[in-house]
Amino acid sequence: VEFWIDLLLTLLGYIPGIIYAIYVL
Secondary structure, three states, X not given: OHHHHHHHHHHXXXXXXXXXXXXXX
């Protein structure tokens, strides 16, 4: 269960970063 929580938190932090990077470029 912890694995999925970590994965979810990672995606929640990772996706906005990607969107922001694309937005800036």
